[in-house]
Structure formats: C-alpha cells, structure tokens
Amino acid sequence: MKKNRQNNPLLAVENIHLKFGSRTILKDVNFTIEPGTITVITGKSGSGKTTLLGIISGLLRPNKGKVFYKGKNILKWGDIRRSFYRNKRIGFVFQFFNLLNDYSAFQNIILPTMFNPFAKNAAHHANELIDYLNLKNISSHHPETLSGGERQRIAIARAVINNPDIILADEPTGNLDDESAADINSLFIKLRKENDKAFVIVTHDHRIVESADYHYHLENTELTLQAPAGKKKSETKSSPKKTTAKKVTKKSVKKTAKKATRK
Amino acid sequence: MIHLLRSIYYGLRSSFKSILTAFLSSFGILFIITFLIIYLSFRTSIRDFIDENLLGSLEIDEIEILPLNEKDDNVYAASSRQGAKLTIDQVKAVREMDDFLEVYTLIMLDYRVRLRGEMFGNRTSMILPFFAIEPEFFRNKMPDWEQFYYKPGRPVKMIAPKFTLVMLNNYLYFNGLPQFKIKDLKGFPMEIQIETKRPPRSIPGAEINESKDESKTHTELEVSMFNFTNITERIGAIVPMDFVTYFAKKAEVSSGRWKRGYQYLQFFARVKDIKKLPETVDKLEKLGLQVKSDRGIADKANQVMKIIDAFSITIIGILVLLTIVSIFNANLNVVYLMSHKFSLTRILGVTKIRIILTFIFEAAIVGAIYGIIGYYAGNYLFSYAADYISGFLPDIAGVKFVAQRNTEVFMLSMGLSALVSAASALVPAIFASNINLFKAVRR
Ligand SMILES: Nc1ncnc2c1ncn2[C@@H]1O[C@H](COP(=O)(O)OP(=O)(O)O)[C@@H](O)[C@H]1O
Numbered sequence: 001m002k003k004n005r006q007n008n009p010l011l012a013v014e015n016i017h018l019k020f021g022s023r024t025i026l027k028d029v030n031f032t033i034e035p036g037t038i039t040v041i042t043g044k045s046g047s048g049k050t051t052l053l054g055i056i057s058g059l060l061r062p063n064k065g066k067v068f069y070k071g072k073n074i075l076k077w078g079d080i081r082r083s084f085y086r087n088k089r090i091g092f093v094f095q096f097f098n099l100l101n102d103y104s105a106f107q108n109i110i111l112p113t114m115f116n117p118f119a120k121n122a123a124h125h126a127n128e129l130i131d132y133l134n135l136k137n138i139s140s141h142h143p144e145t146l147s148g149g150e151r152q153r154i155a156i157a158r159a160v161i162n163n164p165d166i167i168l169a170d171e172p173t174g175n176l177d178d179e180s181a182a183d184i185n186s187l188f189i190k191l192r193k194e195n196d197k198a199f200v201i202v203t204h205d206h207r208i209v210e211s212a213d214y215h216y217h218l219e220n221t222e223l224t225l226q227a228p229a230g231k232k233k234s235e236t237k238s239s240p241k242k243t244t245a246k247k248v249t250k251k252s253v254k255k256t257a258k259k260a261t262r263k
Numbered sequence: 264m265i266h267l268l269r270s271i272y273y274g275l276r277s278s279f280k281s282i283l284t285a286f287l288s289s290f291g292i293l294f295i296i297t298f299l300i301i302y303l304s305f306r307t308s309i310r311d312f313i314d315e316n317l318l319g320s321l322e323i324d325e326i327e328i329l330p331l332n333e334k335d336d337n338v339y340a341a342s343s344r345q346g347a348k349l350t351i352d353q354v355k356a357v358r359e360m361d362d363f364l365e366v367y368t369l370i371m372l373d374y375r376v377r378l379r380g381e382m383f384g385n386r387t388s389m390i391l392p393f394f395a396i397e398p399e400f401f402r403n404k405m406p407d408w409e410q411f412y413y414k415p416g417r418p419v420k421m422i423a424p425k426f427t428l429v430m431l432n433n434y435l436y437f438n439g440l441p442q443f444k445i446k447d448l449k450g451f452p453m454e455i456q457i458e459t460k461r462p463p464r465s466i467p468g469a470e471i472n473e474s475k476d477e478s479k480t481h482t483e484l485e486v487s488m489f490n491f492t493n494i495t496e497r498i499g500a501i502v503p504m505d506f507v508t509y510f511a512k513k514a515e516v517s518s519g520r521w522k523r524g525y526q527y528l529q530f531f532a533r534v535k536d537i538k539k540l541p542e543t544v545d546k547l548e549k550l551g552l553q554v555k556s557d558r559g560i561a562d563k564a565n566q567v568m569k570i571i572d573a574f575s576i577t578i579i580g581i582l583v584l585l586t587i588v589s590i591f592n593a594n595l596n597v598v599y600l601m602s603h604k605f606s607l608t609r610i611l612g613v614t615k616i617r618i619i620l621t622f623i624f625e626a627a628i629v630g631a632i633y634g635i636i637g638y639y640a641g642n643y644l645f646s647y648a649a650d651y652i653s654g655f656l657p658d659i660a661g662v663k664f665v666a667q668r669n670t671e672v673f674m675l676s677m678g679l680s681a682l683v684s685a686a687s688a689l690v691p692a693i694f695a696s697n698i699n700l701f702k703a704v705r706r
C-alpha cells in the first residue's frame with residue numbers, strides 16, 4: 001500500500017465515522033480498493049455494511065472522514081458531480097435486484113445510459129454486453145418473468161453498462177439458490193479478471209469470500225482486514241488466493257466450497 | 264441522435280403511468296379554465312354593452328360645457344329658442360382657455376327651418392330646430408367626416424339624432440315596411456326651407472321665394488342624409504358649421520344689419536389632461552357654466568366591473584388554491600408510490616435537478632392539456648348559458664354574448680393551467696429529489 005502512495009488508489013476510505021442518532025454505526029473505518037480486485041465485507045445483519053456501501057457511492061454522508069476517488073474527495077462534490085460519479089464510476093448490484101418491471105431486460109440494462117449525457121452507442125454496447133454475459137435469450141423478457149439468477153445477471157449487466165471502475169454488490173446472492181449463487185459468483189470473477197474491475201461485495205456467501213482478494217469483517221462499528229494485507233497485494237491477479245481465502249473463512253461452511261471453485 | 268430519441272422514448276414511457284395519475288388529480292384545473300373562459304366571455308360582453316349603451320359616444324377625455332341654467336331634463340327647452348344659451352363673453356372665455364386640446368361649438372340656427380321629405384310616397388314636413396357643429400368634431404366618430412363640409416351648390420349634409428332612426432324603423436315595422444340601417448339612409452335626399460325676413464344674396468343651388476307681404480322669404484335647399492348620432496339628446500338636425508356661417512352671412516348682409524343668425528348652445532371639448540379636470544371644471548363654473556362628462560358614468564361602470572372582477576378573481580383564486588392542494592396531494596402520493604423508483608434512479612446516477620425538472624415538465628404538460636380541454640369546455644358552456652340567460656331575462660337581451668374564442672385566450676388558458684399544474688408539482692418534485700436515497704438499497 002505504501003508503494004502506491006504517489007499514484008492514488010482507485011478508492012480510499014479514510015477515518016469514517018457515522019452515527020444514526022446517538023447510535024454509532026461506523027467508527028474510524030479505513031480501507032482502499034485497487035482495480036482488478038474483489039473485496040468482500042462480512043458482518044452481522046445490522047452491523048452497517050450497507051451503510052458503508054452508501055458512503056462509498058456518495059449516497060450517504062458520514063459524520064467524519066473522507067472518501068477519495070482517484071485522490072479526489074467525493075464528499076466535497078455537489079449533487080450533479082456525485083450523481084455523475086455514481087452513474088459513470090460505480091455499478092450497483094442489490095440483493096433484491098431492483099429491476100424496473102415496466103421495462104424489458106434490455107431496457108433495464110440500458111437504463112443507466114439514459115442518465116449519462118456522454119453515453120455513445122448505448123444500444124450497441126448493451127448488445128455486446130448481452131452477448132458477453134449470455135443474456136441473449138432473455139433480453140426481451142420482463143423481469144417478473146425471469147428467475148432470480150437471471151434477474152441478477154440482468155442487474156449485473158446494468159451495473160457495468162456504463163463501464164464503471166467499481167462495482168458495489170450488497171448481498172448479491174442472498175436471495176438466490178445455490179446454483180444461481182455460484183453462477184453469479186463466477187460472473188464476478190470473470191468480470192474482475194477480464195475487465196480489471198474492482199468489486200466490493202457485501203456477503204455471507206463463503207464461496208464469494210473464498211474467491212475474494214481481500215476480506216474485511218465489520219463488527220461493533222469496526223472494520224478489520226481478515227488476512228495479512230502485504231501478502232495479498234502481490235497475489236492480486238494470480239490464483240493461489242484460495243489458500244488465504246480458506247484461512248480467512250474458517251468459520252464458514254466448508255461443504256459447498258467445491259462448487260464455488262469449480263469454474 | 265438515436266440515443267437521444269431512445270432517452271425521450273423511455274422518458275415518456277416512464278412518465279406515462281404517473282401522467283395518468285396526475286390527470287385524474289388535475290381535474291380541478293378543468294374547472295379553473297372553464298370558469299375563466301366563462302368569466303372572460305361574460306366580462307367582455309358586459310363591457311361592450313356598457314361601452315355602447317351607457318357611455319354614450321363621448322370619449323373619456325371629452326366633456327360637454329353647457330350654460331348653468333340648462334335643465335338636464337327639459338329636452339324641449341334645450342332644443343328650443345327658449346332654452347339657455349351661452350353668452351358671447353362665455354364663448355370668448357372658453358375659447359381662450361388653454362385647458363383644451365380641441366373645442367367645438369354647437370350652435371342653433373336663429374331661423375325657422377322646415378324639413379320636407381318623401382318616403383314610400385308619403386310627403387311629410389315639419390318645423391325642426393337646426394344645429395350646427397364643426398365637421399372636425401366628428402373626426403374620431405365618423406370615418407367619412409371630411410365629406411361633411413358644405414360645398415356651395417351641393418346638397419347640405421345633415422346628421423340626425425339616432426333615436427329618429429329608431430322611431431322611423433318602429434313606424435316602418437308597424438306598417439309592414441322594411442326597416443333601415445344607417446347605411447341604407449346615407450344620401451337620402453330631403454329639402455329644407457329656411458325662413459328669413461329679407462331674401463339672402465344668391466346661393467348656388469338654392470331657390471329663393473319672397474312671400475307676397477314681403478315680410479318673409481323662403482330659401483329652399485336640398486339636403487342629404489349624412490349619418491346618425493347620439494352625441495346630443497337635443498331634438499333637431501345637425502348641419503355643418505361652415506354652411507351656417509355661409510348662409511347667415513348671405514342672409515344678414517342682405518338685411519343691411521349685422522346679426523349672427525345663430526345662438527351658441529354648448530361646447531364639446533377635449534381636455535389636455537384628464538387629471539386636471541377638476542380645476543377645469545372650477546374655472547368653467549366660475550364662468551357660470553356647467554360640465555357634463557362620461558367620466559362619472561365611466562367611473563361607475565369601472566367600479567362595477569371592478570367588483571365583478573374582484574369577485575371572479577376571488578373565485579378563480581379559490582379554485583386555483585383548491586386545485587393546487589389536490590394536485591399537490593396527488594403528487595405526494597405519486598412520490599410515495601414511486602419512491603422506490605426515484606431512489607433507484609438516483610442510485611443509478613440521476614441528478615436532483617433532473618428529477619425536479621422531469622416532474623414539473625410532466626405536470627406542465629398535463630396542465631396544458633387540461634387548459635385546452637377547459638378552453639373548449641368553457642366556450643361550450645358559455646354559449647349554452649348565454650342562450651339560456653338571454654331567453655330568460657329579456658332585459659339584458661341587448662347584451663351581445665360573444666364567446667371568447669381567440670388565440671390570446673387560448674394561450675392564456677393553456678399557460679395558466681400549465682402554470683398551476685407545474686406550481687403544484689414543485690414541492691412534491693423537491694420531495695422526490697430528496698427521497699431517502701438508500702431506500703432501494705435497503706430493501
Ligand atoms: N436512515 C437511518 N436512520 C437510522 N438508522 C438507520 C438508518 N439506516 C440504517 N440504520 C440502522 O443502521 C444499522 C446498519 O444498517 P445497515 O447498514 O443496513 O446494516 P447491514 O447492511 O449491515 O445489515 C441498522 O441497525 C439500521 O437499523
């Protein structure tokens with residue numbers, strides 16, 4: 001991390017404090033995100049994971065601290081700039097998909113480009129993405145008619161349509177069966193590898209945790225890294241992270257681990 | 264380009280559902296615009312009626328200057344030789360005042376004049392007071408006023424009081440004869456016979472008959488009907504001033520003793536500054552004169568109009584308020600129902616200002632559509648009501664009810680309703696833009 005001092009990290013969260021009323025949710029939270037990595041955040045329900053994603057994306061303002069995107073403090077930006085940042089730099093994936101039922105899958109995918117005044121060839125780009133993510137056969141369907149796994153793939157396509165640097169996923173497999181969950185997980189890995197995107201994934205899913213480069217745990221307002229950071233850095237884009245992941249997630253269920261690593 | 268079209272398409276598509284909701288809630292706008300149209304139409308009709316029938320034909324800055332002892336109600340005296348006259352001193356004094364832009368003098372011939380005419384084979388003749396005024400007086404009242412000047416050898420142009428036309432038409436009506444309009448009677452030929460003590464010097468086109476006892480001479484002249492006016496209530500005909508001075512000169516010079524041949528009855532004057540009218544009136548009263556103007560009537564009419572306006576605007580105001588509240592309410596409901604969607608689009612990068620503008624734009628469109636519907640509904644209801652009312656109350660049958668069908672009113676209805684609708688959407692739009700951004704994420 002020290003090496004990276006002069007070129008700013010993609011995203012740096014510094015000294016974040018957040019209270020809801022008198023209740024402290026986050027206290028002195030720090031971490032950085034690099035391109036081409038998957039960062040996983042675990043923690044009990046209500047511990048503040050979603051809140052943290054909100055802060056990263058500029059949706060929530062912490063009581064204290066800074067959020068740097070490529071060295072610039074997004075908390076100092078006005079609404080228009082922060083909206084643009086969300087639109088262009090950030091992709092969101094949710095537990096409950098949050099697709100619009102009035103629109104077809106294709107229209108849902110293309111939706112963020114509608115809010116991006118600089119989007120070019122949106123339809124062409126969307127079609128490429130649909131091919132890439134194997135969504136061709138469902139792209140004209142409406143979300144209600146699709147399975148959870150299919151919906152989440154549509155949502156992921158929507159998250160990456162504007163070619164963001166960072167994808168924030170909040171329990172993306174929390175509402176899916178095992179098979180779909182594995183499917184989504186492999187999709188993350190594929191995108192991370194082939195497109196050099198940074199993922200921040202809030203999850204309870206041990207398979208995702210195992211495939212992560214970094215694992216943070218949020219408990220009692222504090223965010224702690226679950227593995228030695230120095231070692232991670234060098235291994236970011238190579239495979240032998242499985243071992244570290246296993247170490248990190250000793251508490252997690254081991255039975256289903258094979259599935260996740262299959263692909 | 265395609266991207267833009269697609270954006271618009273999605274935008275419209277997504278608005279469609281909310282537009283439907285907004286449509287139902289904005290129904291009140293229809294009442295506002297309908298009422299506005301009806302009110303404007305009635306207002307114009309009544310205004311026109313007042314202008315035409317109550318205000319006479321005086322302009323707002325025109326006044327009549329009369330002798331003090333002139334009795335308002337004694338029409339006969341006013342038109343007869345016994346009526347009050349202006350003295351020469353008064354005439355000189357008024358003409359020297361610099362309060363006026365223009366001063367015209369109404370005079371009365373000092374000779375007995377008999378008017379003769381024939382219509383549908385009936386010859387009639389009557390002794391009638393003859394008045395005269397400067398033709399310029401009619402400059403803004405009759406488009407062909409320049410034709411009114413006297414040209415020796417040509418028939419004398421004559422203007423009759425409007426009520427004689429009404430009487431004539433009544434007479435024709437009861438005898439089963441066709442009625443006349445002013446333009447039908449223009450140029451209608453008649454004759455006058457002016458009685459003087461001595462024969463006047465030769466006048467082209469005139470036939471001068473001396474009677475046997477030599478105490479009277481009758482000069483026969485052709486006259487032709489020029490127009491009708493209600494500028495004065497005096498019973499008598501008006502001829503051009505230049506004819507009277509011409510004739511008087513011929514008649515009096517021949518008599519060997521200078522006499523004017525006419526009397527000064529009153530002035531019509533146009534004041535320079537209507538605000539200084541009270542001072543002018545003071546000056547005139549000191550001269551033993553009185554002033555009549557339509558200003559008083561106009562003021563009263565304006566007061567009545569103001570009351571009607573205030574009343575209607577209050578009603579419109581209340582309607583606007585009620586509508587704003589109801590649209591506001593409905594919009595809040597829309598915001599609540601669509602809060603998840605707003606939140607999601609905010610997360611996907613829609614700016615606050617875009618949400619506000621979209622919301623207001625949609626509301627304005629709905630409003631404009633209502634404005635158009637209201638415009639036609641108002642016009643329809645108005646014509647319906649107008650028929651009904653004029654059949655019901657014959658007293659105001661003289662009011663011409665004309666629906667306000669013109670571009671200005673159309674634009675006004677559309678603009679006003681778009682404005683009302685947009686205004687009611689403003690606060691909900693701000694709410695929508697400030698919605699808890701995290702709603703969608705947390706679900
Ligand atoms: N707007 C808010 N006002 C008050 N409390 C909130 C608000 N949003 C979240 N919380 C509380 O903050 C805590 C953290 O919420 P959240 O970040 O959603 O937890 P997690 O995603 O880890 O389950 C929860 O106890 C939640 O009730």
Ligand SMILES: [Mg+2]
Pocket residue numbers: 049050051170705
């Ligand atoms: Mg959460």
